[in-house]
Amino acid sequence: MRRLLIALGAFWGLGLAAGLVLPFDGPGGRALALALADRVGAPSPTIAQLTLPDTPWPQGWGYVLDDPHGPAGARLAYEASAADWVLVGRVTADGWLDAHLYGPAGPERARFSEPQLLADWLALKVGAERRPLILEPQLDGPLSRLLDGDVEGAARALAELTPRARARLEAEIAAVKGLFAHGPDLAALGLPPGVVDYWAHHKDPEAMADAGMGPVWKAFFPITRDDRPAARERALALLGSDRALDLAGALLLLRALDDPAWVQAARRLTAAAPELTLGWEELSFAAFDAGDADEAAYALERALALDPENDLYWTNLGWARYLQGDLPGAIAASLRAMRLAPNPTAAYNLGLFYALARDHERAFDRYLEALRIDDEGVTPMALEDLAKTHRTDLLYWQGFLLERTGRADEARQAYTGFLAEHPDHPLAPLAREALAALERVRTRLELLGFRLGPLDVGFEIGTGEAVRPLLRAETDGYLPSAPVEVEVRSDAGVVAHGRDEVTLPPLTSDWTRELAPLTVSEPGRYRVTVRYAGQRVEAELRVRPGHLARRLLGQEVVPLGLGGTPLLAPEELAAPDGTDRLVAAVLEAVRAAAPNAERVERFAKPLPAGPFQGKSVAQLMATADAGLVRRFLTAALEQPQLLLEQDAVNAFAAWLAELR
Structure with missing residues (x-):
């Protein structure tokens, strides 16, 4: 047996009640999580994942959580669900098992070489009996499909499974079907109280318990009534909490309210939950706003320790290093950002840094690269950064950027100013060539x-x-x-x-x-x-x-028949007799559909009011004439959505039903 490599933390003695194992990331991770949950008597990881409470901010958990399979994911799931413990993790590409457990004593992390070792460790931590782990790797694909909501796709795999795996998957499918039908008893499924409470009261957040997602949803709820003072009061109250979930919610809400207390929330979050990059990211923004490059750099270094592949953090660290006066460090961080994901901000910054270092060839390459990939309109900020240096030798680069963004007059001024101050500069010949080229430009x-x-x-x-x-x-x-x-x-x-x-x-x-x-x-x-x-x-x-059909065409309206094909081609609508053609085509389609309308209850009932009171829509369709159709098309000219959102027959019927 291969040995346990890392195991951190103390024995909790948590017992089995209301703990959660969430699906592991990586190859075989879903099947492993299911086996672990079965081993310790926890609910299905599939059901646990599908029933995790939603966030009150529309961007979802991904907005505050870089890695749901890491320590921050374990903590937020623990707090949101009010579970006794939560286990998350991943299977690495080379087969190692990284596990993160969160409970009342805080986080624990371990790394294993074998699933049984992980199962024994988890059982020890939560007080379960030691017994063999029953792992069915075949279940991984079907479980992934269940997590995606593809019940039929998961069911197709049943015939290929062993009897034991088939029985386990059938149970999973039945549970997911019950969940989608909104019929299951979540408490009976063993789900923790925070999950049960959320789904019982998610349509009325004020009724949620003061645990799980309740405090955060209650804080955000006044926004739905446009009661910003109440939302602010509740957000500030959350700052007294030690829960990462509450502090992250307070930070996002105060940010949305544009309340300066968001800075305090960011500091509280980094202190209480240093494993969340959100707090460090926001603290870096606060530091930049305050002109504190040292704190910005520190916050970004902490964020990168948690998320080393984040190109935004490397880009911003490059700028913080520049503000600290560390030009080599600024270049190194920015180059790392560009290797991870080329972006115009980092490229413009590198252009500036190389220009400051008088490395003109690299400055040229980086500024040109920035211009080529700039689909975000970052050039004005790059020009502002150049201007803030107050160095006249950088006027050349201002002209370089201005010229290539079409601001020819300003480019001339920049090049001229540069030559006036630095006529013998190595870039002076290029500036003179640029001025001559600008004079030849014709638009x-x-x-x-x-x-x-x-x-x-x-x-x-x-x-x-x-x-x-x-x-x-x-x-x-x-x-x-x-x-x-x-x-x-x-x-x-x-x-x-x-x-x-x-x-x-x-x-x-x-x-x-x-x-x-x-x-x-x-x-x-x-x-x-x-x-x-x-x-x-x-x-x-x-x-x-003009005429009616052409005016409809100008509103991007090409009326459709019941089959979804145009009643007339655009060229026919635009013809001199296009309106007559269109009226005739709609009239024919409406009359042809009248018998079917008789079988639709709402169209067969007499209209209770309006100019056709006492007649049904179906009767009016059967007896329609050109004048009525023309009235309808005229109304559609004022309300193009009548014909943009549905075919002409259903639009005509709906118009009759609503006519007053």
């Missing part, structure tokens, strides 16, 4: 026409139609994020106006897009003017009398 703007729904209609539209200008911009350099203004003018003045904020990633040299819809109400000839980034283009627009 072209083209209005390609207008779109009516999915159709290109050129420069002829109809009155009342919501049409979208289609614009293209291109340049020899780079285009900026900037507003686009569109005006439609007659001799009397502006008749329609639109404004779009065009947000572009760095290094963009061309774009084509549909702009916000415009509507012109009177026929005639008009002049369209588009302005963007100092450029202007004009075109002539002809407006003819």
Whole structure:
């Protein structure tokens, strides 16, 4: 027998009541957890996982918990469930078993080479008798499917199992089916009081017990009534608790309320539950806000000790090291962040750090990499960081970033300022080349026409139609994020106006897009003017009398039949007789569906009120005429969701039923 390698902590003598084993992570982890639970008489790990109380914050447990299979996961599950003890863990890729047990005496951690050793250790800790562990590795896949809610997928594995494994899986499937039917007695399943209480009162948090998830849900509940003072009062009350769950809830709630006491909550959480990265992460933010780089670095080091693969923590540690004046440390941490997950903030920071170190080649590479991957709009912050150095030799890099984000005028100023202060700098020739290149840049703007729904209609539209200008911009350099203004003018003045904020990633040299819809109400000839980034283009627009079907098309409405296919193609709707065609198609579909409507109780009953009081929807469908259908389509023009969310027949029936 291979030996136990690590076992920490003291004997608890907890007894068997209301303890939980949660599914282990890793290969074979679900089957191992089930065998361990059976060994000590704990509830099914599958049921335990599926019934763990929900959090009052919408992001769920993952928002406060990096690793549910580590010490923090054991503690939060213990506190949320009010169990006597909770065991979590994982099976590593090389077969080791890492276990974390949490109970009244606090955390215990052990590492084993064999499942039986883990079972004996757990039995010793919780006061169970020593007996062999019955492990059925075949159950791992079906149990994983049960955890995903795939009961049928788990059941398909029954035929391939041994009789003993089959019987155990059948019991698991029956328990999960009962759970999904909302019928089981959770207490009878052996689940701890915090779980039973949560599911008994989750629709009325005020009735929850002052244990388990109760205190946290009660603190968040006033938010649902927009009672921020009560929520704040309850959050502050949670700060007196020693439970990690309460302190994490207080921190998140105070953050949501934008209450400065969140800093106190972060400090309390790191002191009471140093195994939670949430507290250290938030404490680092508080330290940055206070300008305390030393505390920020310390908090991030503690967070990284718990979660060493977190690229955000390495990125922020790089910045903390920079603020401490440790440029080599800042570069090392930022490089680690980029190796884990390239992100624009770390790349921009590296550009700055290398620029400060006068390593121009690496600065160029990192700034260019940041620009290429910047889909978060981080460049303004990078420019601000450069400006805060107050070093005139870094004006070159400001110009470098400004030029490549389309801010040509500001780039010229930065390059010019750099050359005025440092005419003999090694980067001066590049700055002169950049200024010359900026003078050669030409930007072209083209209005390609207008779109009516999915159709290109050129420069002829109809009155009342919501049409979208289609614009293209291109340049020899780079285009900026900037507003686009569109005006439609007659001799009397502006008749329609639109404004779009065009947000572009760095290094963009061309774009084509549909702009916000415009509507012109009177026929005639008009002049369209588009302005963007100092450029202007004009075109002539002809407006003819429109009709109902084209106006619906402008609202992205293409009415569907009962089968889900369009009653008419967009080209047919846009035709001169499109409205007549559409009315005829809807009328035909409605009349054809009338016999089926007679068999639907709510459509067969006489309407109690409205213009058709005493008649049923089914009768009205059978006797509908073109005028009634036209009224319906006109209503749909004002309420496009009538036809966007369902087919025309059901929309017509629903409209009749609600007509007043």
